[in-house]
Amino acid sequence: DAKTTQPNSMESNEEEPVHLPCNHSTISGTDYIHWYRQLPSQGPEYVIHGLTSNVNNRMASLAIAEDRKSSTLILHRATLRDAAVYYCILRHWVNTGNQFYFGTGTSLTVIP
Amino acid sequence: DAGVIQSPRHEVTEMGQEVTLRCKPISGHDYLFWYRQTMMRGLELLIYFNNNVPIDDSGMPEDRFSAKMPNASFSTLKIQPSEPRDSAVYFCASTQGLDYNEQFFGPGTRLTVL
Numbered sequence: 001d002a003k004t005t006q007p008n009s010m011e012s013n014e015e016e017p018v019h020l021p022c023n024h025s026t027i028s029g030t031d032y033i034h035w036y037r038q039l040p041s042q043g044p045e046y047v048i049h050g051l052t053s054n055v056n057n058r059m060a061s062l063a064i065a066e067d068r069k070s071s072t073l074i075l076h077r078a079t080l081r082d083a084a085v086y087y088c089i090l091r092h093w094v095n096t097g098n099q100f101y102f103g104t105g106t107s108l109t110v111i112p
Numbered sequence: 113d114a115g116v117i118q119s120p121r122h123e124v125t126e127m128g129q130e131v132t133l134r135c136k137p138i139s140g141h142d143y144l145f146w147y148r149q150t151m152m153r154g155l156e157l158l159i160y161f162n163n164n165v166p167i168d169d170s171g172m173p174e175d176r177f178s179a180k181m182p183n184a185s186f187s188t189l190k191i192q193p194s195e196p197r198d199s200a201v202y203f204c205a206s207t208q209g210l211d212y213n214e215q216f217f218g219p220g221t222r223l224t225v226l
Contacts, residue, residue, distance in 0.1 A: 042217075087155070099168070102147070105155075
């Protein structure tokens with residue numbers, strides 16, 4: 001299994017940047033790094049993904065280490081609506097298609 | 113589009129009873145996934161389908177669990193007989209294309225087995 005390791009929980013003050021770390025030391029060359037988040041009482045939703053280069057979109061930025069064994073999801077200005085569980089996932093290719101391995105994620109608390 | 117639709121949203125049943133969870137994927141999506149979420153184990157992939165055909169069911173916990181997709185717009189996950197340890201939130205997700213990046217999740221079904 002392509003696994004990731006994340007802290008169980010983190011806190012951030014509102015309107016400050018948040019850096020959510022993820023370790024994936026067993027990543028293979030073809031594994032993409034994905035981030036999803038799950039708001040309370042909802043299903044997970046896609047945030048961002050990348051392979052080697054850093055990525056930006058309207059929700060967040062993804063910084064990938066040069067050796068790809070770790071990555072960081074960056075929320076530039078945390079809002080109360082960003083309080084959620086954030087999952088770092090490896091999209092692993094097998095001959096039957098892509099596989100996603102969700103773990104237990106990082107629970108982000110945003111303090112007003 | 114209404115998104116992925118799951119029913120029921122909540123189900124309470126007694127041990128030994130049969131439970132059927134239902135999912136309608138987003139129209140046009142050719143992949144459908146069933147996940148289970150618990151506090152202890154997080155979000156686990158149970159099974160997924162491509163064009164209504166089961167591709168990988170290695171995550172299905174045991175023979176009490178079965179899933180079907182009779183057509184492109186409907187799938188079921190059945191537990192028979194149910195046990196208290198099956199209590200969890202079950203999510204259905206769908207997406208399009210082999211090289212997909214984004215899965216679209218439904219709101220989930222919270223199952224409680226007494």
